[in-house]
Amino acid sequence: MQQLPPSQWTELADLIGQCMDYDSAFRPSCRSIIRQLNSLITSDYVILHAAEPVTQSPMSIAVNPAPYDHTLFEERHLCYISPLGKGNFGCVELCRYDPLGDNTGELVAVKKLQPNKGPNLEDFQKEVKTLSVLHCDYIVKYRGVCYSMGRLSMSLVMEYLPYGSLNGYVWTNRHNITTRRMLLFASQICKGMEYLQTLRYIHRDLAARNVLVANDSLVKIADFGLTKVLPFDKEYYRLSQPGQSPLFW
Numbered sequence: 001m002q003q004l005p006p007s008q009w010t011e012l013a014d015l016i017g018q019c020m021d022y023d024s025a026f027r028p029s030c031r032s033i034i035r036q037l038n039s040l041i042t043s044d045y046v047i048l049h050a051a052e053p054v055t056q057s058p059m060s061i062a063v064n065p066a067p068y069d070h071t072l073f074e075e076r077h078l079c080y081i082s083p084l085g086k087g088n089f090g091c092v093e094l095c096r097y098d099p100l101g102d103n104t105g106e107l108v109a110v111k112k113l114q115p116n117k118g119p120n121l122e123d124f125q126k127e128v129k130t131l132s133v134l135h136c137d138y139i140v141k142y143r144g145v146c147y148s149m150g151r152l153s154m155s156l157v158m159e160y161l162p163y164g165s166l167n168g169y170v171w172t173n174r175h176n177i178t179t180r181r182m183l184l185f186a187s188q189i190c191k192g193m194e195y196l197q198t199l200r201y202i203h204r205d206l207a208a209r210n211v212l213v214a215n216d217s218l219v220k221i222a223d224f225g226l227t228k229v230l231p232f233d234k235e236y237y238r239l240s241q242p243g244q245s246p247l248f249w
């Protein structure tokens with residue numbers, strides 16, 4: 001008889017083990033199974049530890065308390081509204097996080113990996129981790145993560161910037177956008193990049209498509225999918241592996 005491979009998620013494996021007990025008296029009740037599954041899905045597991053590189057597979061992730069205020073969004077409360085955009089790797093959707101189910105929840109932008117495109121889950125975890133430690137008025141705000149398919153898949157939850165990407169905004173407003181406003185945006189992008197530089201981050205993909213417009217007088221840098229950290233003993237970043245890097249910022 002063929003056996004299922006053992007689950008690496010030990011708490012889940014333990015629960016499955018309990019359900020398979022030969023003695024029915026020792027099997028958990030349906031109510032208890034649901035309670036335990038819920039606690040596994042919404043417990044304080046943290047896959048992103050700000051101080052550690054994320055190198056583990058999603059199923060072997062340590063149960064570490066986060067050193068920063070992280071938020072776990074529950075998939076069942078994230079209500080899809082519309083697509084916001086697609087880049088080379090991810091697709092971003094407008095959703096309402098509506099735990100009360102009465103349409104009063106806040107709007108958020110949710111980024112997922114496009115299947116079989118570019119980076120793997122580990123790269124995506126790095127992007128999430130990078131954004132989670134950035135706190136600057138000119139950088140899109142991290143809100144949290146949302147797990148799906150148990151914990152095999154993950155989405156990045158960000159603040160929603162209603163005017164979308166800067167390239168679209170500039171095109172739509174090409175007849176009335178002033179030089180003064182363009183300079184304001186340019187100075188905000190510079191401030192965001194200056195902040196990144198103080199943390200030794202190199203964005204590597206700065207482009208109008210990756211700058212988002214919050215309102216007519218505020219833009220924010222987004223898309224940290226290609227971002228790297230400059231080691232302390234290095235003065236500049238040297239591309240060592242052939243890979244996707246449209247601009248070498």
Ligand code: ADP
Pocket residue numbers: 084085086087088089090091092109111140158159160161162164165209210212222223224225
């Ligand atoms: P990729 O890594 O695939 O390039 P991006 O993070 O650049 O993904 O997002 C793709 C597009 O989705 C952006 O160019 C923008 O139009 C839209 N988008 C991304 N994040 C947001 C957001 N927080 N609010 C509104 N639109 C967004």
Ligand code: MG
Pocket residue numbers: 087088209210223
């Ligand atoms: Mg992009």
